[in-house]
Amino acid sequence: MAFEGFSFNDFWDDCEYAKKEYISNPPTDELISEVEQELGYKLPESFIWLMKQHNGGIPVNTCYHIxxxxxxxxxxIAITGIMGIGRDKPYAICGELGSRFMMEEWGYPNIGVAICDCPSAGHDMVFLDYRECGPQGEPKVVHIDQECDYEITFLADNFEEFIRGLVNEEVFNS
Structure with missing residues (x-):
C-alpha cells in the first residue's frame, strides 16, 4: 500500500489560495486515464493514490534537502504546491499552468510530467522523470532549474520517497 505508516493529518495547508489555484475534486479513473493519454505517461500509483485522497494543494512542508x-x-529546493490530476485548476498537471504549458511556453525539457511549481514563479520546477523507465515505468523525481540552463537535479527514486522527504522551511532557517 502507498505511504504505509505515513500520516497526512497535518500534511496539507488548505488555505483559500490552495483551494482556488490547486485543489480539485478527487479524480475519477476515467479522468486519470484521459490525463495519462493526453500527457503520454502512466502516472505513478503513489501519485494517483495521494491525488484520490487530496487532489493537489499546498503542503505544510515545502522544502526538500539536496x-x-x-x-x-x-x-x-522549495515547492509552492503539488499539481493535482485534472484540467480545472490553473495548477493542475493538465491545467492552464500545468505540465504542457511549462514545456511549450517556458522551454522545460520533455522528460515527463511537471508535478510541483516552485516559489520562483516558473524559474524552477519539480518533474516526474521518465527518461530511464520509459512512459509506462516508475519515474524518478527531479528538480529542473531554468535559471541554470535547465539543469536537472535528482531528488528521489519515486514520488512517495519525494513526499516522505519534504521538510518544513524552518529546518533551513536555523
Missing amino acids: NKPTSWAEDH
Missing part, C-alpha cells in the same frame, strides 16, 4: 546548490538555495 547536496548541491540551485538558484534557490545552497542545500535545498
